[in-house]
Amino acid sequence: MHNFNRYSRQIAFRDIGQTGQEKLLSSTIAIIGIGALGTALANLLCRSGIGHIRLIDRDYVELSNLQRQTLFNEDDVTNNTPKAIAAAEHLKKINSSITIEPIVTDVNAWNIEELIKGCDLVLDGTDNMGIRLIINDACVKNHIPWIYGGAITTTGMSMNILTSEDAPCFLCAFPGAGAHVSHDTCSTVGVLGMIPSIVASYQAVEALKILIGSEDIRRSLLYMDVWSNDTGQIDIKKNLECPACVHREFTFLSQPQTPYTTTLCGRDAIQVIPFGKRNINFESLSKKLSHAGNVKFNKFMLSFSDSTIEINLFSDGRAIIKNAKDENAARSIYSEYIGY
Ligand SMILES: [Zn+2]
Structure with a gap:
């Protein structure tokens, strides 16, 4: 039995209540990428009482991660602990009444459908467009909503990719993403620790709304620059010729399996x-x-x-x-x- 006292402040919020909390406890989510966004997401959603959280990451903890990847500590660096494992160990001490499932693997076209199987929602904690296109194909194909999040320098973006007929997908929003090669990475242009925390907080609150079936789910692309104080929302139209969500051709999933x-x-x-x-x-x-x-x-x-x-x-x-x-x-x- 769950001790609902743990969630009393969240239950007191009328749009969630006992019914919403029960829905959260019976939900399964996957967080892909346990870096700056992923640790913040996992921390918030574990405390919110999502019943089953799958943590997927291919990397291990390094010293330069500690500035912004808020679940890790110096012991994880010394021990070369894989990020998914380190995160799971810390989260179990925060909430031992839910299921935390760490998976140490690369996410790619061949394993993603297995990795997101049984999930009610997928959260993007990754740092590159290639994996997001694979997540988009897999989620659209399997009718699973997912939440895009991105953070670099002092800027951030987030968008809900919903399963309703009229909802645009990630490829509708970023049609050129497949050919897009960005040379800006966190190590070349930097990232402040605050921006992934902010983006992840937006993703996490949308996660609660989606899981409880709220009518207040955001339907636009959110962007912000916390240094220049610029914030806004962009309406994304569904592309009526979208290969993924209209024609259901999932090209990013059909790469040949090779070393x-x-x-x-x-x-x-x-x-x-x-x-x-x-x-x-x-x-x-x-x-x-x-x-x-x-x-x-x-x-x-x-x-x-x-x-x-x-x-x-x-x-x-x-x-x-x-x-x-x-x-x-x-x-x-x-x-x-x-x-x-
Ligand atoms: Zn689309």
Whole structure:
């Protein structure tokens, strides 16, 4: 049984009440990306009593994250804890009466539908357009609402992508997003810690409205610049020729499944994903690698470094490689040290 006293101030707000709280407790959400937006979202929504929260992230905690990723601490940096795991550990101490489900993985066209299965709502905590287009395709296809959020420098944006017939989708709002390559990342132009917290707060309040079926759900694209004090809303029209929400052609989901590499946004690092799921034995691999450099491992990740490179390997075979000069070099490093 739930102790509703925990949520008494939220229940006292008449638009939520006991009925709304019960709806929240029986809801399942996924937060994709547990960085600055994702930690703020997870913190607020865990405290609000969303019954089941799935936390999905591919990365681990680093010192430069602490300025804005508000669930993490220095122990998480020292322990190289994967973000989803670290967030789940902290959230369980905040609310042990709900289900927190951490998943350490890259989100891509081949696994997203499985990852969002059973969700009433998906929240975007990612930092790049490519993944958002995949989220959009998967959510529109499976009739799951999702909430876009973006934050960079001192600016932020958010939009609800709803499942009703007349609602525009993310591709309606950003038709050129597929070809859009932005060179601005948090590491090149920076980001203040406050802006992702503000955007995530807007996303979180819309999440409550969507989950309880409120009539006050925002139907525009919200933007703000907290430095120049500029805030507004843009009406987005449904594109009657939209490939995703009108023609239901989900091109971003139909990429062929191959081993692949991606340069991680805002990081001097490249991710390598070998084909198929593998189960890596960290103990035997660390013995082998200890002759070549420094190795340490925990339950989730093995870290290897020598004078030139650093490899962080997850047990499913996925690796994040630092100091590789390009994606080809990263693949060679992977095959040399870990092997395909
Ligand atoms: Zn659309």
